[in-house]
Amino acid sequence: MRVVTSGSAYLDIDAYACCIAYAELLNRQGINARAVSSAPLNFSIPSTVLDWPSTLDSYLPGPGDEFVLVDVCDPHHFDPLVVLEQVVEVIDHHPGFETYWTQILGTAADIRPIGAAATLVFLRWEAAGLLPMISQHSAALLATAILDNTLYFTGQLTTSQDRRAYECLARCVRLAANWPEQYFAECQAAIESDLIAALAADLKRMTVTDQLPHLFAQMTVWDAGALIRRHRPAIARWLAGQGDDWMLNAISIRESKGYWLAEAAASQQKLSHLLSIEWQEGIAVIEPSLQRKDLLKLALSASSFQ
Ligand SMILES: [Mn+2]
Structure with a gap:
């Protein structure tokens, strides 16, 4: 079993989207995978997003489990279910541990400065030639994670890849033109309440x-x-x-x-x-x-x- 998981403190929309959409890609490629987290969800995942037909999977640890870390790479901040020696892949955009992971995993460590880790997962779907098969909810989750983590493309780490990924995903899932406003307004209402x-x-x-x-x-x-x-x-x-x-x-x-x-x-x-x-x-x-x-x-x- 390949367990796709993230950080321990809380799950934001980027981590949540990456877990679900990357587990879906691995399953499409014939690798038995689950999106798993024991962290609470934060205010970047409003109820409209929670109502989409996608959820994290349940998980019972098994001896041969392997772990994929998304949107996190600091070994002090993993979800406690991770067994460090059994990490096989890291996909992240936080700086500081690139050398550490490259020494352990070689090219299976994909840590790059980019607006959202969701963009890196989008690039995996694209490189696998499977983008036409992505589920509507995974595409919508990745697109929304890109909006959030790039601050609607105004964040300093935003790249042309983030914009291209958003445009492509928003088209494939036919997101409303005012989805960015709806999304951030809904996060705001949840915060104010x-x-x-x-x-x-x-x-x-x-x-x-x-x-x-x-x-x-x-x-x-x-x-x-x-x-x-x-x-x-x-x-x-x-x-x-x-x-x-x-x-x-x-x-x-x-x-x-x-x-x-x-x-x-x-x-x-x-x-x-x-x-x-x-x-x-x-x-x-x-x-x-x-x-x-x-x-x-x-x-x-x-x-x-x-
Ligand atoms: Mn992120």
Whole structure:
């Protein structure tokens, strides 16, 4: 049995889509495979997507099982069901462990800087010549994962391959022209209806650098300006309860902007040190938006120059 799985903390739409669509491809190629995860799903998988006729598979461990990791490659963050010595393939777009995996797996380690791991799975279907056979739900999942992980093609890692994969998949599954808006608006509605859980689910403690606020919350929504206007007091109250040095990065797809919310002067100064930005009553507007990993890269290079 080939077990296609991902990270331990939570499953986002990219990991979820990759597990399901890659297990489907392996089965089409005559390899017995299952899409398996023991992690909770996060707010990037709204109910419309959950209602599509595709699910993760049940799994009972067997002695000869082999593992395929998708959208994750850090050995500290695998799903706990993974047996490290029995990993046979890695498909991912997170940097840091390329050499490690190439030494173990050779060409079976496919780790590349690209907007979405879903694009890499699309390329596998294409290379196998099986794209005409992909199920409607796998095509829709991969397309939606690409939208999400590339921030609707505004993210810094977005490549022409991500765009081509989306266009091809959206055509094959006849996604509505306004699907991007529908998708991000539905994620936003889910976040707003359970705001504290959403903040907690995507809050990271930035321990590797002191150039960023220690507590870094992030959310990707359709209209972050509106969300902040409606919920700022509750957001600030909850984050301040977690620590003094915090920020929220609210990525606004509709506006192609990011909103940074930080109320402590020290937190604002750390961010002003990385980018020339203007704070107005605790809010800085960033155009185009940046993801946490982009800011981390900035912060790490800033500290290496000190
Ligand atoms: Mn991803």
